[in-house]
Amino acid sequence: MPGSHTLATVAPRAVMRRPWKSDLNNSPYVRKPASVQSVMLRVLLALVPGIAAYVWYFGAGILVNLAIASAAALAGEAAMLHARGRPMGIFLADLSAIVTAWLIVLTFPPIVPWWITAGATLFAIVIVKQLYGGLGQNPFNPAMAAYAITIVAFPALMSQWPHAGVDFASQLDLILGGERTLDAITGATPLDALRTAMHSAAGTQTVAQVLAGGTAFGLFGGRGWEWIAVAYLLGGLYLWQQRIISWHMPAAFISGIVVVAGLLHLINADQFAAPIFHLLSGGTMLAAFFIVTDPVSGATTPRGKLIFAAGAALVTVVIRTFGAYPDGIAFAVLLMNICVPLIDMKTQPPVFGHKDD
Amino acid sequence: MMRELFNFHGGVKPETNKAQSTREPIVVAPLPPHLVVPLHQSIGGTPHPLVQAGERVLKGQRIGAADGNVSAAVHAPTSGKIVAVEPRVMAHTSGLAMLSVVIEPDGEEAWMPLYPSNYRSMQPDEIRDTLRDAGVVGLGGAVFPSHLKLKGARDKRMTLILNGAECEPYITCDDMLMRERAQDILRGAQIMRHMLGAQDVLIGIEDNKPEAAQAMREAARALGERMDVVVVPTRYPAGGAKQLIRVLTGIEVPHGSRSTDYGVQCFNVGTAYAIHETLNLGRPLISRIVTVSGNVERPRNYEVLFGTPMSHLVKLAGGRPDTDRTIMGGPMMGYLMPNPDVPVVKATNCVIAGSRAMFPPPPPEMPCIRCTACVDVCPADLQPHEMYWFARAKNFGKAQEYHLFDCIECGCCAYVCPSHIPLVDYYRFAKTEIWARERDKAAADSARERFEFRTFREEREKEEKAAKLAAKTAAGRQTAEKKAVPAAAPAGDALQAAAAAAQAEGTVATPSAPPQPATADLSAPVAAETAPAADPKKALIEAAIERARKQREAVSPKNTDNLSDAKRAEIAEIEARRAKIREMAKTHDEDGAS
Numbered sequence: 001m002p003g004s005h006t007l008a009t010v011a012p013r014a015v016m017r018r019p020w021k022s023d024l025n026n027s028p029y030v031r032k033p034a035s036v037q038s039v040m041l042r043v044l045l046a047l048v049p050g051i052a053a054y055v056w057y058f059g060a061g062i063l064v065n066l067a068i069a070s071a072a073a074l075a076g077e078a079a080m081l082h083a084r085g086r087p088m089g090i091f092l093a094d095l096s097a098i099v100t101a102w103l104i105v106l107t108f109p110p111i112v113p114w115w116i117t118a119g120a121t122l123f124a125i126v127i128v129k130q131l132y133g134g135l136g137q138n139p140f141n142p143a144m145a146a147y148a149i150t151i152v153a154f155p156a157l158m159s160q161w162p163h164a165g166v167d168f169a170s171q172l173d174l175i176l177g178g179e180r181t182l183d184a185i186t187g188a189t190p191l192d193a194l195r196t197a198m199h200s201a202a203g204t205q206t207v208a209q210v211l212a213g214g215t216a217f218g219l220f221g222g223r224g225w226e227w228i229a230v231a232y233l234l235g236g237l238y239l240w241q242q243r244i245i246s247w248h249m250p251a252a253f254i255s256g257i258v259v260v261a262g263l264l265h266l267i268n269a270d271q272f273a274a275p276i277f278h279l280l281s282g283g284t285m286l287a288a289f290f291i292v293t294d295p296v297s298g299a300t301t302p303r304g305k306l307i308f309a310a311g312a313a314l315v316t317v318v319i320r321t322f323g324a325y326p327d328g329i330a331f332a333v334l335l336m337n338i339c340v341p342l343i344d345m346k347t348q349p350p351v352f353g354h355k356d357d
Numbered sequence: 358m359m360r361e362l363f364n365f366h367g368g369v370k371p372e373t374n375k376a377q378s379t380r381e382p383i384v385v386a387p388l389p390p391h392l393v394v395p396l397h398q399s400i401g402g403t404p405h406p407l408v409q410a411g412e413r414v415l416k417g418q419r420i421g422a423a424d425g426n427v428s429a430a431v432h433a434p435t436s437g438k439i440v441a442v443e444p445r446v447m448a449h450t451s452g453l454a455m456l457s458v459v460i461e462p463d464g465e466e467a468w469m470p471l472y473p474s475n476y477r478s479m480q481p482d483e484i485r486d487t488l489r490d491a492g493v494v495g496l497g498g499a500v501f502p503s504h505l506k507l508k509g510a511r512d513k514r515m516t517l518i519l520n521g522a523e524c525e526p527y528i529t530c531d532d533m534l535m536r537e538r539a540q541d542i543l544r545g546a547q548i549m550r551h552m553l554g555a556q557d558v559l560i561g562i563e564d565n566k567p568e569a570a571q572a573m574r575e576a577a578r579a580l581g582e583r584m585d586v587v588v589v590p591t592r593y594p595a596g597g598a599k600q601l602i603r604v605l606t607g608i609e610v611p612h613g614s615r616s617t618d619y620g621v622q623c624f625n626v627g628t629a630y631a632i633h634e635t636l637n638l639g640r641p642l643i644s645r646i647v648t649v650s651g652n653v654e655r656p657r658n659y660e661v662l663f664g665t666p667m668s669h670l671v672k673l674a675g676g677r678p679d680t681d682r683t684i685m686g687g688p689m690m691g692y693l694m695p696n697p698d699v700p701v702v703k704a705t706n707c708v709i710a711g712s713r714a715m716f717p718p719p720p721p722e723m724p725c726i727r728c729t730a731c732v733d734v735c736p737a738d739l740q741p742h743e744m745y746w747f748a749r750a751k752n753f754g755k756a757q758e759y760h761l762f763d764c765i766e767c768g769c770c771a772y773v774c775p776s777h778i779p780l781v782d783y784y785r786f787a788k789t790e791i792w793a794r795e796r797d798k799a800a801a802d803s804a805r806e807r808f809e810f811r812t813f814r815e816e817r818e819k820e821e822k823a824a825k826l827a828a829k830t831a832a833g834r835q836t837a838e839k840k841a842v843p844a845a846a847p848a849g850d851a852l853q854a855a856a857a858a859a860q861a862e863g864t865v866a867t868p869s870a871p872p873q874p875a876t877a878d879l880s881a882p883v884a885a886e887t888a889p890a891a892d893p894k895k896a897l898i899e900a901a902i903e904r905a906r907k908q909r910e911a912v913s914p915k916n917t918d919n920l921s922d923a924k925r926a927e928i929a930e931i932e933a934r935r936a937k938i939r940e941m942a943k944t945h946d947e948d949g950a951s
Contacts, residue, residue, distance in 0.1 A: 016722045016778075019751055020786045025779060026450065028768035029688040029716040030371055030526065034730070034775040036723050090721060136724035136776075243733070295728045300742065344743070351760045352366070352599065352737040353611025 040095035046235035053231035057224030061171030062110040069101035072121040080130035103143035109161045111174040120146040140337045141297045147330040191282045192326035206270035229285035236289025245293040248305035253288040256313025282327040297337045304347040312336045363607040365600045367734040368592040369769045378529045378656040385660045392460045392664030393700040399494040401427035412439045417469040429502045430492040434643040434662035436467040452695030471639035491641040497625030500704045509554040513620040517555035521562040521626040522596030525687030528707040530646040533658040535569035539576035545629030558584040561601045563591040594767040598623045612763040649674040651709035668697035671710045684709040689768045723776035731770035741770040748787035
């Protein structure tokens with residue numbers, strides 16, 4: 001053994017400034033092979049079945065949007081990291097920006113003009129994420145904040161969805177800013193269609209009649225939407241199996257939707273859609289496994305996770321049913337984001353040896 | 358017999374790396390050229406050196422006497438000449454030096470006369486003193502003096518737990534000890550059972566050590582003792598005392614409480630073996646089994662004399678040339694040594710030679726993404742990410758509110774963190790800062806207290822002088838007028854001054870503070886009344902001192918029950934200095950008063 005004995009375990013260039021002086025690494029000296037990058041990569045993987053189903057029912061336009069949003073996210077992230085003097089490579093490679101970009105695209109209409117996709121993504125990354133301190137520091141879910149601001153700013157563009165079967169060329173044309181001839185290729189989402197129909201019918205039609213009449217509706221939820229929802233569910237189960245998400249959030253969100261929608265449905269089945277319609281329409285499944293589960297902006301204690309997700313579910317159904325917007329998930333999640341510090345503080349679990357206190 | 362086992366929350370399953378060092382039996386490590394025996398090797402007071410440079414010592418001769426009851430003696434591990442008694446770098450990351458006895462072995466291994474004792478005919482106190490003077494401490498790593506734990510609970514059914522779980526990767530010293538010396542461990546356990554009056558004896562062993570479990574079962578049968586070997590699932594940190602107690606009995610011993618209060622006492626198997634050697638054979642604790650593993654050609658377990666340089670062991674085991682670090686303990690909770698030559702001490706269960714290839718530096722620390730992977734693995738049911746957040750922000754009060762001091766620093770959180778945050782380092786940082794602040798606060802409080810007392814004394818002396826002067830004048834007048842002066846007046850003034858000083862306790866008194874009316878502080882006149890009428894002043898002073906003492910006690914440092922040797926030593930030193938100052942102040946005051 002050589003006589004020289006260096007304490008050769010000093011960390012490489014510190015990304016985080018530590019509040020103490022020494023760079024020496026103490027125990028544990030072994031670590032599980034895990035990284036933010038691998039977590040984010042598996043989230044992206046889990047989204048693939050949903051994207052595939054999306055392409056199957058609504059065409060490949062979404063792929064163009066995914067590319068646009070990913071590029072915008074990386075560009076925004078890189079610019080802000082540079083401006084903040086943070087190391088670029090490591091933060092660009094953590095894939096968190098790509099996850100945000102993909103979630104934005106999956107909640108937006110697939111034929112939304114490119115500048116909306118790019119603009120919303122830049123807003124999410126630059127304002128909602130980086131200005132609050134970057135990875136791990138944002139109090140609000142960036143994708144949902146972007147959705148909320150866009151739907152408020154461009155309500156018309158944000159509610160035009162392609163009919164199933166619109167070809168890729170037309171989609172691309174719309175994405176690149178082509179003129180929109182309404183009704184020919186675009187329509188409303190099932191949630192929107194139901195809401196509008198119920199509104200204009202003003203009591204003359206029941207939910208069942210609307211659902212039976214409209215072309216936007218499938219077996220249980222929206223046509224096509226229900227199978228995309230199932231694909232998200234599969235991806236979500238993979239995340240759960242990988243222990244990237246715990247059961248708390250999806251379970252509480254889904255049961256929250258079922259309970260609140262179920263209660264309304266029980267009160268007046270003619271006026272309010274059945275829980276299964278809510279589950280398989282709009283972004284419910286995407287939200288249950290990929291959006292309310294965002295660790296950064298969500299609650300962290302077991303009970304807190306249940307409260308957070310159930311609260312989001314309640315607000316979602318209320319906005320869907322009584323509000324002015326077709327889907328309320330974004331507002332619901334943002335509202336619950338505000339409550340996270342309080343929820344976490346008030347739901348601290350008892351520590352070892354103090355469980356009877 | 359199947360026993361119901363309980364689960365503890367969290368835990369991780371790192372690569373165990375134990376097989377390497379269990380292939381060969383335990384072997385006695387040959388004598389090194391020098392032994393450096395630190396005097397402070399246990400929790401508690403630092404033993405006083407009993408030898409001087411130049412003296413000859415016998416193997417097992419006491420070279421450091423226990424400092425009070427919370428301490429344990431230290432002995433010469435072999436016969437030879439004392440070369441020096443001087444500070445040497447101790448087995449701690451800090452690289453601080455500590456008073457050590459350096460022995461040059463004469464190679465004769467000449468023992469002191471040994472006196473085995475029959476514990477059954479001894480008084481419990483006698484046994485405890487014997488253990489303290491034989492230097493027996495917990496050998497699981499915490500080195501808490503064992504005699505302090507060997508007290509029965511009068512009103513409780515006691516359970517004795519022998520900890521053979523050994524959950525840390527690489528370490529196999531308990532495993533090998535159980536395989537090879539199971540009967541002697543249980544003979545030690547017999548003594549523990551006797552001392553504790555324990556009905557149940559449970560021996561917890563992780564299920565990755567079937568040979569050890571088998572050996573212990575056979576030993577219990579051979580000795581005819583009813584002791585249950587309980588095989589527990591392998592999951593780090595199942596060998597933590599609190600976790601093992603929980604797994605075996607379902608009892609959760611809260612931080613800051615003694616397990617005896619819950620009817621359980623837990624000892625490492627190596628400690629049981631040491632107790633057997635001490636009482637049944639009369640040998641003090643001078644060696645232990647040490648696993649030498651890691652970046653070496655022949656990992657194995659050695660029986661090592663305390664004071665043996667770790668480099669000596671690594672050389673014996675065939676340290677590879679790229680070895681660039683020495684770790685004492687396991688990779689989860691071990692300490693990086695400041696140099697390879699620091700001595701093996703009572704806390705050294707394992708020496709891991711490491712290299713950059715074996716323990717690559719962690720990837721860069723990333724921000725916390727609140728994924729709660731740390732929450733899922735925390736065996737203390739803490740919210741590690743919240744504690745990290747507050748420690749990072751230096752919001753130490755909040756960190757404590759989130760039970761920082763319940764953290765056992767097992768490292769599970771840092772092990773799983775996808776952001777590679779050295780979480781335990783953040784908790785150590787926060788704890789150290791809190792200790793420092795509490796020390797500073799205590800020091801400031803005692804300084805203020807001294808200042809206030811001096812102000813009070815000066816005021817009182819002034820009063821006394823005035824009283825004397827008044828008495829003189831009165832005496833002069835008395836001869837003329839033949840009239841007595843009421844003696845109560847000056848005494849009343851002093852009373853007022855005392856009350857004023859007592860009142861000023863909360864704030865910093867100014868030396869020129871005018872005497873306040875005596876009505877403000879009710880306790881002072883009451884104290885004066887109850888004291889002998891002859892000297893109300895003295896009673897008042899005593900009352901003030903008493904109050905000051907109580908106040909001092911109220912601000913004594915907290916959170917000091919889980920410290921490392923080095924920290925304890927530092928605190929003890931400061932306390933000693935402070936006590937001395939207090940003593941001086943007291944004598945000074947007594948001089949002044951008389």
